[in-house]
Amino acid sequence: MxxxxxxxxxxxxxxxxxxxxxxxxxxxxxxxxxxxxxxxxxxxxxxxxxxxxxxxxxxxxxxxxxxxxxxxxxxxxxxxxxxxxxxxxxxxxxxxxxxxxxxxxxxxxxxxxxxxxxxxxxxxxxxxxxxxxxxxxxxxxxxxxxLHVRHPGERLTVVASKSHMNEATRRFLAAELADADLVSIGSSLKFCLLADGSADYYPRLSPTSEWDTAAGHAVLLAAGGQVDGLDGRPLDYAKPRFLNPGFAATATWRGPPLGRYMPEGLEPA
Known part of the structure; x- marks a missing residue:
């Protein structure tokens, strides 16, 4: 169809x-x-x-x-x-x-x-x-x-949640992306910033529901980006309780693995 x-x-x-x-x-x-x-x-x-x-x-x-x-x-x-x-x-x-x-x-x-x-x-x-x-x-x-994702320049721009920033994400950013520019913004607009070439990376180390991500995920894919689950495979849908434990949304830059920063109890379903 x-x-x-x-x-x-x-x-x-x-x-x-x-x-x-x-x-x-x-x-x-x-x-x-x-x-x-x-x-x-x-x-x-x-x-x-x-x-x-x-x-x-x-x-x-x-x-x-x-x-x-x-x-x-x-x-x-x-x-x-x-x-x-x-x-x-x-x-x-x-x-x-x-x-x-x-x-x-x-x-x-x-x-x-x-x-x-x-x-x-x-x-x-x-x-x-x-x-x-x-x-x-x-x-x-x-x-x-x-819409087209961008190739990273000299400095990476990372987007993160305004209302759901947790300690795991702070540890990840401090250890892996301390030199990146950080933009805190709410809602699915984080996917849109990657899709329109305004940012490079969106790591998520706290739960979301699938209805929070599906629309922005599709827009980002259509613009040339990618969204992977914590296991490194493409984030999929129709999971139990429609729950995403975590993910990494990327433009063209592929970030470091998120798994070792994952809070206990958020293992991939």
């Missing part, structure tokens, strides 16, 4: 979801907490409803694993192809008033991401890609620019 025709309607759905999020933020919304103590807001639910409706229209019959649906105990039976949806990645930053949160749709086929869309509502920028095909970033006025 050709997936490229989905990019336009699903990109429009991401923008609609982003507008809903911004409207809710402007008028204010309460913050609740899920069982894992992660925050959730009305904006998460509103954006997810828009994305689920769009996927039902434009990709009927393909299962959708969406963050808030999973939190409510609604997990579909998966086939070879399924969507992973994070309607508001970076909710902590959103609640704090930060701008680096995103809307995400990723399509997985045969355990690998093949299509991704990442919208940054506050920037009005939409990153999109089909693995083996095109990748681009679109500004709010509709202008598009092709």
């Amino acid at each position: 050709t997936w490229a025709p989905l990019l336009e309607p699903l990109g429009a759905a991401c923008r609609e979801a982003g507008e809903a999020i911004r409207a809710i933020r402007q008028r204010g919304c309460a913050v609740a907490h899920k069982g894992d103590q992660s925050p959730v807001t009305e904006a998460d639910h509103a954006a997810e409803a828009i994305l689920l409706a769009a996927l039902a229209r434009h990709a009927p019959g393909i299962p959708v694993v969406a963050e808030e649906e999973v939190a409510a105990g609604r997990v579909p039976e998966l086939g070879d192809a399924f969507f992973l949806v994070d309607p508001l990645d970076g909710t902590r930053e959103f609640v704090r008033g930060g701008d680096d949160y995103t809307v995400n749709i990723g399509l997985v086929v045969g355990g690998a991401p093949v299509l991704g869309l990442v919208l940054a509502p506050e920037q009005g920028r939409l990153w999109a890609g089909i693995v083996g095909g095109e990748a681009w970033v679109e500004s709010s006025d509709g202008a598009r620019k092709p």
Whole structure:
């Protein structure tokens, strides 16, 4: 099946979801907490409803694993192809008033991401890609620019999580990349910085859910990058509990092994 025709309607759905999020933020919304103590807001639910409706229209019959649906105990039976949806990645930053949160749709086929869309509502920028095909970033006025990862220069630029920086990542960076420039940013925007040639490496030594990574992973692959699990093999999907123990996302520079810095209890599934 050709997936490229989905990019336009699903990109429009991401923008609609982003507008809903911004409207809710402007008028204010309460913050609740899920069982894992992660925050959730009305904006998460509103954006997810828009994305689920769009996927039902434009990709009927393909299962959708969406963050808030999973939190409510609604997990579909998966086939070879399924969507992973994070309607508001970076909710902590959103609640704090930060701008680096995103809307995400990723399509997985045969355990690998093949299509991704990442919208940054506050920037009005939409990153999109089909693995083996095109990748681009679109500004709010509709202008598009092709995405290509870069070759590293004299200094590496490393991106890391703003809200989930842990001691294992600090030890890794101090031991292996002390001379690199470090950019701390929230959400799936870290993948986008690699995809658009702004950074070289994104090591992750703390857990993420698959809906956090699938869209950005696909965009980065389409732009010429790579994402490997802690075992050094390409990061795959449909794992137990949809959990990624850790990974390394790279442009063209291949970093040192992460495994020996991995916190105990985060061994690859």
